[in-house]
Amino acid sequence: MFIKRTDLALEARELWQESAERTTRLQGVKAAKQKQEGYPVTRVDILDRRGAEALGKPQGTYLTIDLSTFWQRKADFFERAVRAVGGQLKALVPAEGPVLVVGLGNDAMTPDAVGPLTAGHVLITRHLISAMPKQFAGFRPVAVQRTGVLGTTGVESAEAVRGLVAEVQPAFVIAVDALASRRVGRVCATVQISDTGIAPGSGVGNHRAALDRETLGVPVFAVGVPTVVDAATLAADLLEASGAGEIDEEKLRGGRGLMVTTRDIDAQVRDLAKVVGYGINWALQDLEIEEMNALLS
Template sequence: MRQRRTDLALEAKELWEESARQTARLEGVAAFTETREGFLTETVEILDERGEKALGKPAGRYVTLTMDGLARREEGAFPRAARAVGGELARLMDGVPDRGLALVVGLGNRAITPDAIGPKVHEHTLVTRHLVEQIPEHFGAFRPVASLSAGVLGATGMESGELAQAVCRRLKPACVVAVDALASRSLKRLCRTVQLSDTGIAPGSGVGNHRWALDRASLGVPVLAVGVPTVVDASTLAADLLGQEELPPLGEGRDLLVTPKDIDSQVDDLAKVIGYGISLALQPGLDVADLDLLLS
């Protein structure tokens, strides 16, 4: 039986709980809920091999921010969302040197809107490496940040992971922040949630085209991942809507992905939130108003 498809650790935990016997206990996993800047924050920590096997994800910390207020365009939602992303990312970066170069890698295909989160994020990320080196009298207090829009294999002839690895060898960053689109099991989480983790990322997750992973093992430095679910697998969605445990046979439609009709505006909004959030985490002395000025 094919499993419901999701890239969110929170949903993997929910699926395990739905399929497990009532007396079963999820071993090797810890979970807790908080709020940050008024947004629901749900954390899943995979502690050991038991948790990895149960949820099908590598050990580490996964934080899911739910941003319904942003989708409704509530007053003040954008700066709160950016600060929430920045705060959780800064927490995940605990132990990473706070002065070394940070490399932001946007993964995905700009030509495919649901997969364009990564390429668009770098447009809203404050890059400072060149400024720190060339104008130290004004930018010497900033952390050096470089940003890379890696493209896709079909357009560049290079795996995103190969390109990121080559850049890491040249620049020797203290950490990498990788951004990509993800897949959810639920319509209610599409473009409503942001997942952050300290485990790295596999490019192409959101469009079902898993490639070379970007993680500490492949790049040699800590890799923080930021992802937004922009698609739902059609068979997974059908099973949820029908209330079935098994995925229905969809024939030729088994490879379909479903995405919101206003995906273009939602991707633009979330790319800006994530870009600002990353910049706030890397430059803790700045606020949203400062970024508005510096990125305008």
């Protein structure tokens, strides 16, 4: 059977439903839909081992925010997107304690630059609180790390983050990275938030050691933006839609891991990195968006 690739729990659930009989019930998984700030949000909870095996994802909570209408640029589209992402993240993370935000990826490769670009929009306060505790008493301590990639640093992201976690001792880590989607329509149009950690490089087909509670010793919350679609997965979906018969996975993949992205990926990644960065600020600090603009300018 052709294995379609996705990093989104929402799509993994869709794929399971497509392959199962209509009367078959997915055990160990619960899903619900709502709206926040006008943007649809789908929550998928993988409750036990059965659900984890069915979807190929770790147990935990996965929140997918549909930002498709963000690109229509309607009234307050940016502010609403920030509050939607920030509100969902805030409901998931602990209310207190210092935080380490990790921007994963390669800023020299646009589809993989979500993490590093997001880090540039996060309000860094740890050093300010340490130097001027009275003036910054109302802020939560936040530190930021851009890990780079193994090819340019010689250091695995997990190794770099583990060392910094031991030194900074955060209450939890927020890791931001690029993901791969099954559907072209979800590329740069969704944000996935989870409490299960993340495998760096998954979005560009270069899986590295995972960042999670087991490897770092603290809770790890992942924020991911799908920036690519696996070319073979896209081709398989198109062939199925056209009524093609059995699909030869080996021929489709052709021995190369090709990825597809949008033609304006550079602008879309920049915009969404700002949404995610401001959303993290919204979740961690008691600030309005205008105040973030002033502090980050």
